[in-house]
Amino acid sequence: MYAQLFKEIKSLTKQAIELIENDNIEKCNLILVKRQTLLEELEIKHKLSSKNPSQKSIHPESNETFTQRFIELMIWIQQHDHPAIINVKQKQQQNKERSISQVKTKKALHQYTNLI
Numbered sequence: 001m002y003a004q005l006f007k008e009i010k011s012l013t014k015q016a017i018e019l020i021e022n023d024n025i026e027k028c029n030l031i032l033v034k035r036q037t038l039l040e041e042l043e044i045k046h047k048l049s050s051k052n053p054s055q056k057s058i059h060p061e062s063n064e065t066f067t068q069r070f071i072e073l074m075i076w077i078q079q080h081d082h083p084a085i086i087n088v089k090q091k092q093q094q095n096k097e098r099s100i101s102q103v104k105t106k107k108a109l110h111q112y113t114n115l116i
Helices: 002-021 025-051 053-057 063-115
Strands: none
Touching: 002 025, 002 063, 025 063
């Protein structure tokens, strides 16, 4: 059960990165919300199985094994998210610069038309 959640979380991370590269930030946001939901679901399921001994047969991983795999997953996500975050920040800066340039051009055109 945990393995499937780990796999889905990694898949969503890859999808989010691809969407960022394709400038589809809106869809990326939806994917990141899904990923966050799965991470929270993973945490809840693990807490429930650790508290309830009858769940051990369904989720046989020990707390130590799960914790190690979860840490590895978080490191993997961080490593894959970092370049995407830098990419988004660069695009944000470019958009800001274009917007400033557009405002300056608009002001110049407005002043020019007022002179005529």
